[in-house]
Amino acid sequence: MIPTVPRAARLGLSLLALLASQHAAAVVVTDIAGRSVNVPDKVERVLLGEGRLFYALSLLEGKKPLARIAGWQGDFRMLDPQGYAEYRQHFPEIDNIPLIGKTSEASISPEKVLTLRPDLAIFSTSGHGPSLDNPLVKQLTQAGVAVIFVDFRDKPLEHTVPSLRLMGKALGRSPQAESFIRFYEDKRKTIQTRLAAIPAAQRPLVFADVRAGTIEELTTAGKGSFGELIALAGGRNLGSALLDAPLGQVNPEHVLVQKPTHYFASGAAGPTDKTGVKFGAAVSRADALASLAAMGQREQLKGLPAARSGNTFAGWHMFYIMPQHIILAEAMAKWLHPAQFKDVDPARSWQDMHQRFGAFTPAGTYWVGSR
Amino acid sequence: MRAGQASMAGYAPAYQALQWQRLLWLALWAGVIVLSLLADFTLGPAALSLGELWQALWQQGDVTNHIIVWDIRLPYALMAVLVGMALGLAGAETQTVLHNPLASPFTLGLDQAAALGASLAIVLQAGLPGVSGPWMVSANAFVFAMGSALLLDAVARRARLSGNGVVLLGIATVFSFNALVSLLQFVASPEALQSMVFWTMGSLSRANWPVLGLVAAALLLVLPLSLRSAWRLTALRLGEDRAQSFGIDVRRLRLASLLRVSLLTGLAVAFAGTIGFIGLIAPHIARRLFGEDHRFYLPASMLIGGAVLSWASLASKNLLPGVIIPVGVVTALVGIPFFVSVVFRHGERA
Numbered sequence: 160m161i162p163t164v165p166r167a168a169r170l171g172l173s174l175l176a177l178l179a180s181q182h183a184a185a186v187v188v189t190d191i192a193g194r195s196v197n198v199p200d201k202v203e204r205v206l207l208g209e210g211r212l213f214y215a216l217s218l219l220e221g222k223k224p225l226a227r228i229a230g231w232q233g234d235f236r237m238l239d240p241q242g243y244a245e246y247r248q249h250f251p252e253i254d255n256i257p258l259i260g261k262t263s264e265a266s267i268s269p270e271k272v273l274t275l276r277p278d279l280a281i282f283s284t285s286g287h288g289p290s291l292d293n294p295l296v297k298q299l300t301q302a303g304v305a306v307i308f309v310d311f312r313d314k315p316l317e318h319t320v321p322s323l324r325l326m327g328k329a330l331g332r333s334p335q336a337e338s339f340i341r342f343y344e345d346k347r348k349t350i351q352t353r354l355a356a357i358p359a360a361q362r363p364l365v366f367a368d369v370r371a372g373t374i375e376e377l378t379t380a381g382k383g384s385f386g387e388l389i390a391l392a393g394g395r396n397l398g399s400a401l402l403d404a405p406l407g408q409v410n411p412e413h414v415l416v417q418k419p420t421h422y423f424a425s426g427a428a429g430p431t432d433k434t435g436v437k438f439g440a441a442v443s444r445a446d447a448l449a450s451l452a453a454m455g456q457r458e459q460l461k462g463l464p465a466a467r468s469g470n471t472f473a474g475w476h477m478f479y480i481m482p483q484h485i486i487l488a489e490a491m492a493k494w495l496h497p498a499q500f501k502d503v504d505p506a507r508s509w510q511d512m513h514q515r516f517g518a519f520t521p522a523g524t525y526w527v528g529s530r
Numbered sequence: 531m532r533a534g535q536a537s538m539a540g541y542a543p544a545y546q547a548l549q550w551q552r553l554l555w556l557a558l559w560a561g562v563i564v565l566s567l568l569a570d571f572t573l574g575p576a577a578l579s580l581g582e583l584w585q586a587l588w589q590q591g592d593v594t595n596h597i598i599v600w601d602i603r604l605p606y607a608l609m610a611v612l613v614g615m616a617l618g619l620a621g622a623e624t625q626t627v628l629h630n631p632l633a634s635p636f637t638l639g640l641d642q643a644a645a646l647g648a649s650l651a652i653v654l655q656a657g658l659p660g661v662s663g664p665w666m667v668s669a670n671a672f673v674f675a676m677g678s679a680l681l682l683d684a685v686a687r688r689a690r691l692s693g694n695g696v697v698l699l700g701i702a703t704v705f706s707f708n709a710l711v712s713l714l715q716f717v718a719s720p721e722a723l724q725s726m727v728f729w730t731m732g733s734l735s736r737a738n739w740p741v742l743g744l745v746a747a748a749l750l751l752v753l754p755l756s757l758r759s760a761w762r763l764t765a766l767r768l769g770e771d772r773a774q775s776f777g778i779d780v781r782r783l784r785l786a787s788l789l790r791v792s793l794l795t796g797l798a799v800a801f802a803g804t805i806g807f808i809g810l811i812a813p814h815i816a817r818r819l820f821g822e823d824h825r826f827y828l829p830a831s832m833l834i835g836g837a838v839l840s841w842a843s844l845a846s847k848n849l850l851p852g853v854i855i856p857v858g859v860v861t862a863l864v865g866i867p868f869f870v871s872v873v874f875r876h877g878e879r880a
Binding site: 237238261262263265266287370373374375376377378400401402407408409410411412413415416418458459461462 | 576577594603716719720721723724725735736738847850854
């Protein structure tokens with residue numbers, strides 16, 4: 160019985176807060192961190208703990224994706240400058256959205272956040288924004304702001320749907336959220352059904368070179384994140400057996416002796432960057448392919464035929480933080496199992512998705528394969 | 531007179547025996563390095579047999595095995611030994627010329643200067659003219675370490691600082707460079723930040739044959755010079771005044787020594803990141819085991835540094851299968867118990 164006492168106390172407090180709040184709270188939601196949050200029925204000012212939560216938000220907000228954003232962190236602007244510039248072309252007012260920090264939790268100014276007077280704050284359970292134990296969460300809650308935690312990064316396959324559903328409820332966009340969830344689940348089911356007959360041993364071993372070329376040490380995807388997407392797409396991720404974290408440093412010798420047959424690289428380099436795989440709104444397919452080829456030629460991958468001449472494939476790094484990763488999974492599945500996905504056209508799915516759920520279809524290149 | 535001569539004659543065999551004993555200990559440490567190198571070379575996730583390793587050494591057999599042996603195992607293993615030796619020797623000289631048991635290239639700010647140079651290259655892509663690509667980070671680190679050492683020396687000479695003064699100045703440098711590195715981390719993108727973090731944790735993954743050649747050449751250049759100064763350095767341990775009374779130009783000795791230290795540290799840190807800890811512990815272990823005679827103390831500290839980093843490299847690659855734990859982290863964890871046990875067993879008597 161003891162554990163229920165604080166819960167009752169919390170409930171009492173939240174009821175008090177509810178009464179004190181000027182907003183009439185109509186919905187109680189449970190977020191990804193397991194917190195119960197009262198969400199006002201009318202949300203007009205949304206704060207994004209990470210700018211790149213906007214990728215998810217843009218799926219729900221139709222043709223006016225920026226209208227309710229009261230503030231966000233600078234990571235969208237700084238880490239995806241190409242995407243940001245493209246949004247600016249369509250929505251010049253994007254530059255007026257106040258920044259609450261640069262690209263890290265440490266850079267966030269709590270005072271700035273409070274002065275923005277949001278009704279709803281959406282944070283990520285991990286990553287570059289305020290974390291669960293950040294005092295800002297308490298401060299916002301005390302100020303009557305609903306704070307919800309979502310996750311598209313650590314466990315993309317498990318948390319994407321509930322995160323979107325949660326955002327739909329909190330933003331009053333449940334129909335849009337449910338509609339995207341159907342789109343997402345359809346894609347996922349198609350991939351899973353077509354791969355069901357392929358036994359684990361016959362699934363190709365994939366080495367994931369995360370942010371290839373931008374870190375001297377060989378870093379790979381472990382459990383979660385890209386590792387999960389590779390598994391969904393019918394591959395065996397080499398790093399999943401080694402690392403519990405989503406990302407870690409591997410011994411190149413281990414990679415060589417495992418003899419992965421497929422090489423996957425992620426990157427978000429711009430058109431003029433000197434290193435890394437190029438992707439984004441301003442990158443052409445030819446540039447992306449050339450940068451992928453260059454990554455395979457790195458000294459560290461000497462002796463890895465898959466990277467040099469074999470089955471190479473690369474995807475935009477930002478897929479690791481957005482529900483749109485389902486299209487990357489589809490493209491990856493087609494790369495790993497071409498026979499099973501002959502009739503599937505990921506480029507078409509990408510366009511469909513943006514026409515149905517986005518403000519516009521972005522230009523540029525987001526994945527390429529060597530064949 | 532006669533009694534004196536007799537007792538002198540009596541010391542000679544004892545002295546001879548002590549010399550032999552010390553030489554034996556040096557040989558033992560060299561043996562430890564050889565064993566550790568062998569282990570580092572033979573152990574790895576590929577689980578190659580001795581036969582396969584032998585074949586690969588002669589470029590026969592499986593191509594993957596060649597690459598594993600020639601591009602991964604040998605460079606990593608040798609890099610650990612050479613970097614450890616460079617830091618061990620540099621640390622030994624630093625402690626002597628600054629007359630401070632807490633001094634090391636790290637306390638002189640050389641590691642932090644190198645870190646600042648490396649960070650500038652990683653975060654702002656700001657490098658030296660004509661240097662680009664993978665060499666940029668290392669070149670920057672080296673230039674900053676050398677520059678910082680020269681600056682330190684210029685200030686110390688102008689202000690006629692004692693050894694302790696130099697140490698304090700060095701510590702001031704550590705904190706200033708630290709602040710600048712943090713500032714860069716603050717503006718860095720997550721990717722650059724990750725690179726910086728990896729860099730500061732120390733890594734042997736930049737090891738390749740040209741780099742090994744460079745570090746080996748520096749050691750071959752510096753070691754004879756250090757040994758030539760061994761007598762004067764030993765005398766300096768008796769105190770600056772005493773050394774001066776022997777006719778030793780202490781300031782000149784100190785400058786030459788600091789230059790050697792910067793060259794070794796600059797190169798080691800430029801390619802392996804900050805593993806400064808070796809420069810502090812190796813000299814202490816050497817002093818406990820070999821005493822103050824620099825003809826033995828200097829090479830001993832060098833060999834001990836090489837051995838400790840070689841063990842650390844072995845552990846960093848083999849503790850978790852397939853994963854590399856940053857070698858700087860392991861160095862501290864492997865080195866500290868050993869360091870503590872030596873200090874306590876042969877500890878300074880109060």
